Amino acid sequence: MVVSLPADQAQPADLQQWARLEWHIENRLHRVRDETFREDAHQARTDNGPAVAAVLRNTAIGYHRSNGEPNIARATRRANHRPHDLIDAVTRNYPTTQ
Template sequence: MVQRVTVDLKSGESRDDYAFGLTSLTQDRATPEQLLGIARGHWEIENCNRHVRDTTFHEDHSQVRTQNGPHMMATLRVLAMSILRLTGVKNIAKAGRHFAASARETLRQIGF
């Protein structure tokens, strides 16, 4: 069980949230600290990838819905994020705006 306390920034009201999980690890193979690390690792992936894909690339609002289109677009978004991260970019949204404004800079970034 993981207990989370969230606070509404506008009202200041707090709320307890509980998440339950199952594991095949035995008690001697996974301490509570290790299990918490696994749970946090999941959210790190969520925040680094899916959150950026939705907020920066507006993936949930995509009109691409047929055949291989959705999968291909998701792959291209992940590729763009990976290229930016490999070149040291920390703010994907800011970099996206910068490269959208300059085709020459974009091509130089990928080696052309």
């Protein structure tokens, strides 16, 4: 961990808190993206492909977390078998144009 504060301002308790926050982010988001969605193996490498794919992954993770799902991989597998449930959840609050 790199810290740019002077030594007298970077107290051990502060460094510990920052390290825990970093690992919290790593475990809560990046690890899920890497293991569940295999982000590192994704082939999108040009134009907006990588950014769009990341937004979709983050949206899926956020959707499952907002529904109280503790296991994103299990929730994703379940959602893959019921794609219409996801479409209904996203569109149910919007009136149809027909």
